[in-house]
Amino acid sequence: MTNPLDGNDENKGGHRIEGGIDAVVIGAGADGLAASAYLGKAGLRTVLVGAGPEIGGRIAAREIAPGVQGVDGEHLITILDPDVIAELDLYRHGVEFAARRLDTTYFFESGEVLRFDGDLTQAALLNLEDDSDREALEAFMGDVLETAAFLRPVFAGGGYAGPGGNHQRQLEKVVNQAPPEMAARVQRYLYATAEDVLRARFDDEQLRTLLLAEASFRSASPPHEPFSFMSLLRRYAGEAAGLQGAAAYPKGGTVSVIDALRRAAQAAKVDVRAATPVKSILIEGDRVAGVTLADGGQLRSSIVIAAIDAQQAFQDMIGPEMIDIGLQRILTTRRPEISTARMQIILKGVAQDEATRRNMMRRLVYAPPPEALTKAFIDARAGRVPERVIVEAMFPAALDEGAALDKRQVMSVMAHPLPFDEAPDDERREAIRSVILDSIEIFAAGFAGRIEVDDLRLASDEAAAARASAGAYAAKPDVMQQWALAAAVTKGARISGFYFCGPEAQIGAGLSCASGRAAAKAALRAYKKGAA
Amino acid sequence: MIFPAEDFFTDAPRPTPLFSAVASQSDANLWTTVNGWTAARVYSSVSGEYETAKSGAALADLGPLARYSVRGAQAAEFLGRVTTAPAVSLHVGESARGLMLNDAGYVIDLAEVSRLSDDLFLLTLPAPHARHIALASRGMKVEANDISADVAALGVFGPQTAGVLSAAGLKSVNEMTAASGVLRGVETAARPIQFGAMPGMELIFPKEEALTIWERIMRRGAGAPIGLDALEVLRLEAGVPRPGLDFMPAGKAGAEPRTPEELGLAHLAPLDKGWFNGRRALRELAGKPRRRLRAFAIDAEEASPGAAVFCDGKALGRVTSCAWSPARKRVIALADMDAASAGNIYEISAPDQSGGRLAASRLETVESALAKAFAGEQGDAQRLATDFRR
Numbered sequence: 059m060t061n062p063l064d065g066n067d068e069n070k071g072g073h074r075i076e077g078g079i080d081a082v083v084i085g086a087g088a089d090g091l092a093a094s095a096y097l098g099k100a101g102l103r104t105v106l107v108g109a110g111p112e113i114g115g116r117i118a119a120r121e122i123a124p125g126v127q128g129v130d131g132e133h134l135i136t137i138l139d140p141d142v143i144a145e146l147d148l149y150r151h152g153v154e155f156a157a158r159r160l161d162t163t164y165f166f167e168s169g170e171v172l173r174f175d176g177d178l179t180q181a182a183l184l185n186l187e188d189d190s191d192r193e194a195l196e197a198f199m200g201d202v203l204e205t206a207a208f209l210r211p212v213f214a215g216g217g218y219a220g221p222g223g224n225h226q227r228q229l230e231k232v233v234n235q236a237p238p239e240m241a242a243r244v245q246r247y248l249y250a251t252a253e254d255v256l257r258a259r260f261d262d263e264q265l266r267t268l269l270l271a272e273a274s275f276r277s278a279s280p281p282h283e284p285f286s287f288m289s290l291l292r293r294y295a296g297e298a299a300g301l302q303g304a305a306a307y308p309k310g311g312t313v314s315v316i317d318a319l320r321r322a323a324q325a326a327k328v329d330v331r332a333a334t335p336v337k338s339i340l341i342e343g344d345r346v347a348g349v350t351l352a353d354g355g356q357l358r359s360s361i362v363i364a365a366i367d368a369q370q371a372f373q374d375m376i377g378p379e380m381i382d383i384g385l386q387r388i389l390t391t392r393r394p395e396i397s398t399a400r401m402q403i404i405l406k407g408v409a410q411d412e413a414t415r416r417n418m419m420r421r422l423v424y425a426p427p428p429e430a431l432t433k434a435f436i437d438a439r440a441g442r443v444p445e446r447v448i449v450e451a452m453f454p455a456a457l458d459e460g461a462a463l464d465k466r467q468v469m470s471v472m473a474h475p476l477p478f479d480e481a482p483d484d485e486r487r488e489a490i491r492s493v494i495l496d497s498i499e500i501f502a503a504g505f506a507g508r509i510e511v512d513d514l515r516l517a518s519d520e521a522a523a524a525r526a527s528a529g530a531y532a533a534k535p536d537v538m539q540q541w542a543l544a545a546a547v548t549k550g551a552r553i554s555g556f557y558f559c560g561p562e563a564q565i566g567a568g569l570s571c572a573s574g575r576a577a578a579k580a581a582l583r584a585y586k587k588g589a590a
Numbered sequence: 591m592i593f594p595a596e597d598f599f600t601d602a603p604r605p606t607p608l609f610s611a612v613a614s615q616s617d618a619n620l621w622t623t624v625n626g627w628t629a630a631r632v633y634s635s636v637s638g639e640y641e642t643a644k645s646g647a648a649l650a651d652l653g654p655l656a657r658y659s660v661r662g663a664q665a666a667e668f669l670g671r672v673t674t675a676p677a678v679s680l681h682v683g684e685s686a687r688g689l690m691l692n693d694a695g696y697v698i699d700l701a702e703v704s705r706l707s708d709d710l711f712l713l714t715l716p717a718p719h720a721r722h723i724a725l726a727s728r729g730m731k732v733e734a735n736d737i738s739a740d741v742a743a744l745g746v747f748g749p750q751t752a753g754v755l756s757a758a759g760l761k762s763v764n765e766m767t768a769a770s771g772v773l774r775g776v777e778t779a780a781r782p783i784q785f786g787a788m789p790g791m792e793l794i795f796p797k798e799e800a801l802t803i804w805e806r807i808m809r810r811g812a813g814a815p816i817g818l819d820a821l822e823v824l825r826l827e828a829g830v831p832r833p834g835l836d837f838m839p840a841g842k843a844g845a846e847p848r849t850p851e852e853l854g855l856a857h858l859a860p861l862d863k864g865w866f867n868g869r870r871a872l873r874e875l876a877g878k879p880r881r882r883l884r885a886f887a888i889d890a891e892e893a894s895p896g897a898a899v900f901c902d903g904k905a906l907g908r909v910t911s912c913a914w915s916p917a918r919k920r921v922i923a924l925a926d927m928d929a930a931s932a933g934n935i936y937e938i939s940a941p942d943q944s945g946g947r948l949a950a951s952r953l954e955t956v957e958s959a960l961a962k963a964f965a966g967e968q969g970d971a972q973r974l975a976t977d978f979r980r
Contacts, residue, residue, distance in 0.1 A: 344870045378729035379667045383867045384693035387725045552870035 073354040079103050081361035081581065082349050083328075084336050084375075087115025087524065089559045089574030090365030091319035095146050096578035097361070098326030102585065105357055106328050107349070109335040109366075109525040114316040116524045116531060117569065122513040126468065128402040129311035130515060130523065132569045133452060133470040134160070134421065136305050137296030138315065139214060139572040151318040151325065156458040157307040158299040162421045164268040165501030167430070172264055173420070178203060178294070178303045191262040198259050203302055205243055206295035208236065212541075213295050213565045214572040229541075252281035252290060253428070271425035271448045275474050276567035278396035279536035280435035281428070288537035292566040305421050307457045312569055319571070335525075339364070339375040339556070346555035349375075360555050360588075361581050365574060367521075367530035368547045368562040381551045388546045394532030395439045397478040397517035398567070401471040401494055404511040408467055418456040418467075424449040424501050438475040443489040447473045449497045466510065473497065480528040482516055490514065530561050540565050548577070557581050591655055591702050591745075591783055591792075592825060593629070593818060594716040595834030596622045603628045606653025607742035607797030611804035615815045622818060625717055627654035630817040639820035640916055647750035647813035650785075650821060652743040652792060656718035660711040662732035669711055672726045673701040674850075674859040674866045680705040683767030685782055688866075689850055689858045690719065695872030696840035696847030697855070698722070699833055704768055704781045712781070712794075716833050726867070742800035745783065746813060747790040747824070755780060757810040758793055758803055778803065785824060823913045826922045829885045829955025831855070835895075836883055836910040836924050852879045852929070854957060857964030879929040881907075885953040886936060888912070888921040893948065894941040899925045901933035909938060922953060 083094040086108025094106040112118055117131030135155075143149065159176030166172070178199050212229050229248075233241045247255065252273040256266045273290035274281045298306035308314045323330060335352040339362055348358040364371035368389055372381050409415050426434065426446040434444035450472045454461040461468070473494045479486060491514050499506055517531045524530075534540050547562045559577035564570055603623040606612075618632040630651065633639060642648045660669060669677035675688025685704040692698050699719065704712045713723075713734070723734050746754045758778060768781035778795040795803055807813060822832075831837055831853050838845035849872065850859040859866070861873055884907075886899070891914065899907040907927030915922045923938070937947040954962075 344865075344873060373729055379664065379671055380865060382693035382870075383672070383722065383726045386728060390725070390728050552874075554870075 075356040075358060077358045079105050079348075079357055079359040080585070081105070081363065082107065082357050082359045083363045083365060084339075084349065084371070085115065085365030085560065086110075086113045086330065086332060087365055088117060088316060088319060088569055088571050089564070089577075090115070090363070091316065091323050092142055092146065092571040092574035093363045093365055093557075093559055093578040093581075094328040094330075095319060095323040095326045096575060097363075097581065098323060098328040099146070100582050100585075102361070102582075104326075104328045105359075106323060106330045107334040107336055107351070107357075108330075108332045110523075111333045113320055113330065113332055114313065116520050116526075117312050117316050118523070119311070119313045122402050122468075123404050123511040126404055126463065126466075126511075128468065128470070128513060129313045129454075130400070131520065132312045133400075133454070133472065134305045134307060134450075135298045135312065135315070135569060136293065137566055137568040137570045137572075138298065139570055139575060140297050140300070142571040142575050145575075146319070146322040148315070148318045148322060151321040153315055153318045154309040155299045155306045156309040157419070158304070159301055160305045160307065160421045160452070160457075161419075162305070162423055163417055164264075164271075165422065165424045166264055166267060167427050167500065170264065171501075172268060174268075176304050177301060188262065191260070191265060194260055194262075195265060201243065202291065202294055205240070205247060206291045207302060208232070208240060209244065209291060210295045213292050213537075214570075214576075247287050247291060249284050250287045251284055252286040255287045267428055268423070268425045270428050270431060271423060274431060274435070275423075275448050275450065276398050276472070276533055277536070278394070278475070278533040280432060280475075282432055283536065285536035285538045289566075292537055296566070296568065296570075307452065307454065309458050309460060311454060311458075311461070315569060336375060338377070339371070341376065341380055341553055341556075344553060346553050361557070361585060362555060363557045363559060363574075363577050363581060365559050365577075367526045367560045368558070369527035369530070371558060371560060372547070372551065376551065376553070380553075385546055385549075385551055388543060392529070392543075394478045394517075394529040395441075396435070396475045396533040397531075398472055398474040398533055399476050399490055399494065399517070400515040400520075401473065401491070402513045402515075403469045403471065403509055404463075405467050405469055405505070405508045406465070406510050407508060408465060415456070418453040420452075422449075422451040422501065424451075424497050426497070435475050438477045441477045441479075443477060443486070443493055444475065445493065447476060447493055447497050449473050449494065451498065471498065475533065476516075478517060478529065478532045480518055482518060487514060487516070490516070526561075534565075534567060537565060544573075548573075555581075555584070591652065591714050591785060592700055592716050592830055592832055593624055593654065593821065594699075595832060596624055596629075596818075597626070598623070600626050604739075606651055607739075607800040608651045608653055608744065608804060611801050612651050612815055615808075618817075620817070624654035624818075625656065629654050630815070631819050632817045633815045636817075636819045636823070637916055639814070639816040640823055642814045643747045643816055643820065643824060644917070645749065647746055647748040647754045648816035648820070649754065649807070649813045650745040650747065650816050652745045653738075655738070655743070656715040656736065657738045657741065657743065658713040658715070658723060658734050659737050660713050660732060660734045661709055662730070663709060664731040665709050665711050666705075668727060668730050668732040668734070669703050669713060670864050671867050672723060673703060673713070674869075675701060675703040676863055677703050677705070677711065678864055682707055683769065683781075685768065685784075687784055687858055689855060690715070690722070691850070691859065691866065691868030691872065692840045692847075693868055693871060694840070694847070695849055695868040695870075695875050697837065697850055697853060698839050698841060700830075700858075702783060706768060706779070706781075714783070717839070740797060741794050742797045742803075744793045744804070744807075745785065745790055746793065747785060747816070748813075750813065751791055753810075754807055754812040755791060755793075757807045757812040785821065785828075822911075823915060823922075826885075826911065826913050826924065827915055827917065827955065829854070829924070829953070829957035831883055831924060832911060836926070848881065848883075849875050849879065851876065852881045853883045854961045857960050860964070882927045882929050882931065883910070884925055884927050884931075885955045885958055886923045886925055886938070886950045887915075887918060887953040888923055888938050888948050888950045890921055890938075890940070890948040892941055893921045893923055893938055897941065898939045899927060899950070900937040900939070900947060901927070901931045902935055903937075906931040923950075 080102035122128035277289040294303040340347040437444040557577040559573040563573035673688040840847035912923035940946040
């Protein structure tokens with residue numbers, strides 16, 4: 059199919075009304091690209107508009123130092139929806155994993171180290187001394203992976219989970235249909251705090267510490283609060299390169315997934331337009347009618363998918379006078395408190411010894427002691443920079459030869475929990491920078507002396523780069539609250555033809571595309587019903 | 591405007607601005623509490639007060655109702671959003687009834703909107719909804735202030751309404767538009783209101799002047815006060831549901847929410863006019879009522895709320911409120927019925943313990959006629975409305 063508007067230069071700029079479009083997708087991030095690719099594949103004439111000059115949203119390549127390319131946003135793949143990979147043929151469009159099953163080395167305050175196999179079911183490979191600990195871990199991982207896999211539909215639905223788009227109901231249904239043993243386990247895990255569950259399962263302090271760190275990493279819900287165990291289940295429900303609960307590194311970094319999505323969208327004949335900011339979403343009656351562009355032009359279409367943050371979509375583009383008061387309450391009463399910081403550090407020299415080199419091919423996690431972690435959450439919520447933070451680090455060049463540099467190497471770091479600031483000043487940045495470097499120093503003594511450049515990226519920086527609202531990429535609250543928020547935003551203010559798959563629609567942190575897929579599928583269902 | 595159900599558990603009700611004035615008129619000295627304010631149930635006798643409203647001019651202290659001034663460039667859009675009243679299309683001086691709906695399309699409360707100037711509106715509600723209003727005004731160029739405690743409000747009903755208005759120095763006022771005037775240096779405003787579906791006027795003046803104006807009206811003998819119990823009869827005759835009694839406002843704990851259609855108020859929330867909060871959800875609910883609020887006339891001298899309503903022998907609903915109507919010489923009741931309860935023979939269980947049943951018949955009220963006319967059925971709303979005024 060050819061788009062009659064392709065190559066028509068007159069429609070760039072000017073107060074033009076464009077018709078002949080079936081669907082408009084706003085936002086050229088991962089979810090927007092995925093959604094538009096699905097629509098295009100189904101034969102709909104789809105236009106994808108992004109506000110910025112680049113495609114990709116939060117995840118983008120950037121020169122962090124002269125001659126050194128970094129990748130903003132995500133540095134690993136943990137919860138990328140396997141259905142999206144398969145259905146959009148992302149392997150054919152260029153996704154290739156450089157490392158499929160990253161082992162993790164956990165570092166503790168005491169200086170001790172524990173290595174986890176990338177396949178979580180392989181607890182037997184652990185260097186644990188006590189057999190009972192190993193058995194406890196094996197049993198625990200078995201339970202958790204099984205439960206997480208069981209709950210995958212309620213995590214992945216993006217808010218379109220089930221007919222009512224209601225996670226609560228979907229969850230009840232799933233639990234009701236489950237075997238009694240599983241239902242009881244889900245009930246228990248649902249309300250539990252991570253601390254309680256782990257204390258009941260493990261005597262070993264270190265296992266507890268590292269799992270607490272995994273549970274609270276990138277979540278705004280501290281491990282001592284209800285529902286916090288669900289964060290771990292959500293993380294382990296994800297799949298990377300075909301392995302549940304694993305982490306993988308794609309060749310060229312996560313930005314290669316964006317490139318593949320873009321190619322998939324282009325192969326599906328999606329008309330991708332960067333630097334085309336949208337001013338408002340047109341609503342006629344209770345139906346969506348298209349979008350008005352910032353330059354005054356209009357794109358008329360009966361389907362609009364917003365893959366931008368909810369503040370922009372509902373408050374700015376639809377407007378408070380057209381959205382329900384309850385949705386507005388949900389959108390305006392949120393106040394993010396916790397965020398994750400990203401840091402890319404260029405280190406001088408390359409590792410010489412074999413042990414270090416092997417470690418660099420792993421995912422490295424510093425797990426602070428549980429008390430320090432609890433205190434870190436309290437501090438971060440109060441707007442103070444904590445003394446200790448969880449650090450996840452990896453070395454792209456060690457996994458991907460293409461990323462290798464001459465006599466230097468890049469270390470990519472995520473640190474959590476940190477306070478969220480809409481507009482952090484230099485002092486705050488410096489404080490965050492030093493706590494991250496201090497935390498790394500604990501497991502890599504003497505590392506500070508090798509730093510050539512360090513590039514700190516806070517949630518507000520990511521938002522600014524992706525032209526999103528300041529709080530869009532702050533850490534997400536507990537899974538229950540995420541469900542409530544996702545259900546509210548994906549109901550899309552009940553405007554027919556309007557679908558939402560911005561960051562608020564996604565459950566859990568990481569590159570997923572599940573909500574983009576869910577929004578596109580919902581739109582296609584309605585489209586086919588209308589066409590029939 | 592309709593009073594909500596009384597609240598019996600308020601420890602220390604606040605006196606309304608008109609309290610000392612109306613208290614001096616109260617022979618019965620029978621009081622209750624509405625929204626935390628004092629309200630007189632009876633001044634002299636229910637039948638006497640009812641008669642005044644039908645033939646003279648009855649004065650009601652409307653202080654217990656919640657009142658908001660809404661000002662700003664987007665005031666009309668704001669009210670069009672918070673209520674189903676067509677605020678945007680009101681001319682200066684006009685008023686309109688509407689409903690407050692939640693996101694799911696269920697009724698939170700009744701509402702009345704008056705446009706006082708281009709960017710100033712008055713919103714009157716049976717009960718205060720400060721949080722809902724504050725949330726709804728976020729992001730809009732509008733300022734909504736609760737003025738309930740700052741003004742005295744006097745409702746005037748009956749054929750002699752004009753006499754009261756002229757006594758209050760508002761000669762030029764007609765029954766269609768709001769107006770303001772000055773009485774001995776006191777600024778007063780009058781606006782048409784509807785008590786249920788019954789038309790009347792409301793005088794609003796600063797609370798400091800409450801006594802002055804009340805005295806002036808009384809000295810001229812222009813009207814007599816009417817209490818809540820007599821107003822209740824008028825309300826039932828008009829067939830208007832009372833929040834907290836005939837339905838529980840959506841969002842209240844344990845409330846079984848009702849759509850406008852289920853309350854017989856679909857004409858107050860038209861789906862084809864401007865957008866309002868909950869409209870999109872309401873569109874999905876439209877035409878699928880589960881319950882119906884229906885008006886009945888019962889051949890008896892008394893009936894009690896909670897009595898079962900039988901439709902062709904089957905118990906399909908309950909009386910939610912009822913009163914003796916002197917005009918109809920029967921008991922009038924509103925009953926919450928199963929939506930599929932259209933039958934020929936209606937009976938209501940007797941208030942005594944005998945197990946007997948009272949014959950009843952469906953009653954057409956002003957409100958039900960409006961709903962019918964709205965639904966495109968043959969209704970006689972005009973005749974009923976005129977009847978009612980008489």
